[in-house]
Amino acid sequence: MINKPRPNRVRLLELVEKFNLTNFSHSLAWTANDINSIPVTRYVFGPEVVMTRGVRNGSFKNAQTYQGLLQKSVFEPSCISLITEPAYEEKEAIVTEKTLMALYAGTIPIWVGGWRIADYLSSMGFDVFDDVVDHSYQHESNAELRCDRAIELNLKLLTDFDFARRSADVSRLQHNYNLLQQNVFLKDVLKKATIPEIKSIVDRELF
Numbered sequence: 001m002i003n004k005p006r007p008n009r010v011r012l013l014e015l016v017e018k019f020n021l022t023n024f025s026h027s028l029a030w031t032a033n034d035i036n037s038i039p040v041t042r043y044v045f046g047p048e049v050v051m052t053r054g055v056r057n058g059s060f061k062n063a064q065t066y067q068g069l070l071q072k073s074v075f076e077p078s079c080i081s082l083i084t085e086p087a088y089e090e091k092e093a094i095v096t097e098k099t100l101m102a103l104y105a106g107t108i109p110i111w112v113g114g115w116r117i118a119d120y121l122s123s124m125g126f127d128v129f130d131d132v133v134d135h136s137y138q139h140e141s142n143a144e145l146r147c148d149r150a151i152e153l154n155l156k157l158l159t160d161f162d163f164a165r166r167s168a169d170v171s172r173l174q175h176n177y178n179l180l181q182q183n184v185f186l187k188d189v190l191k192k193a194t195i196p197e198i199k200s201i202v203d204r205e206l207f
Helices: 007-018 062-075 097-104 117-123 135-139 143-152 155-159 161-167 170-181 184-192 196-206
Strands: 049-051 054-056 080-083 108-111
Touching (some): 062 097, 080 097, 108 117, 117 135, 135 143, 143 155, 155 161
Parallel strands (some): 080 108
Antiparallel strands (some): 049 054
């Protein structure tokens, strides 16, 4: 679901071609792909505007995009999600809908370019499959090397379909889904909220 050519996403497209990782589902709706030879999909949902190297989204929610476009065609057919969260040079663990969708659909996550996201998810109780995935890339200070190692260290998982399928243990994937259903991120925000007015607004809007 690469709608904007940010540095780690461009690098991922280059790595996909370099290692011939062609057995995958994706949404690349640009009018042209000048980064590698992967064909564009032109998957759109609603009032998006498709541009030369990107997609300008409409005013609909991420949940609508997931349910109407990505759930059946991109995420659920997959064993593994290669996730490109927006942070690149920043040493910050940023989690967006990209990670949530990957976990919600029951896939094993690998963060391409993500800084210590596996550590953060693990601290929240999620199973990051660190007995199967080598997440040591997450500590690499050089952003481009962090992207490269996320792929290079996990080539067996990304190229051996039988191994990937055996690794995608349903009970462990279900555990992650259950945590999402329990609103663990929202509860964490509420725990850390210090301004009563903000906490009151969050309580009222989301519960």
